[in-house]
Amino acid sequence: MELTVRRKAFLEELPDLVRKAVEEYGTALNGIEIKEDEKGCYTVMITYEREPHR
Numbered sequence: 001m002e003l004t005v006r007r008k009a010f011l012e013e014l015p016d017l018v019r020k021a022v023e024e025y026g027t028a029l030n031g032i033e034i035k036e037d038e039k040g041c042y043t044v045m046i047t048y049e050r051e052p053h054r
Contacts, residue, residue, distance in 0.1 A: 002030060005046045014042060021046045 009017050018032060025048040033045040 001050050003048060003050050005048075007044045007046065009042050009044055011040070011042065014044070017044055 005021075007017060014034065021032060021044075022029060025046070028048045028050065030047040030049055031045075032047075035043045035045075037043065
């Protein structure tokens with residue numbers, strides 16, 4: 001099952017946020033998308049694969 005987590009960040013916080021996502025999700029990480037809004041804040045969409053509960 002693919003899940004997406006949304007985080008808000010300022011430009012100076014982006015490197016740490018991306019690093020943390022890579023460490024936390026590892027090989028399950030499918031992608032990271034970063035979008036800037038009109039106020040200069042960034043929305044980071046972290047998509048990863050999760051095994052279904054059994």
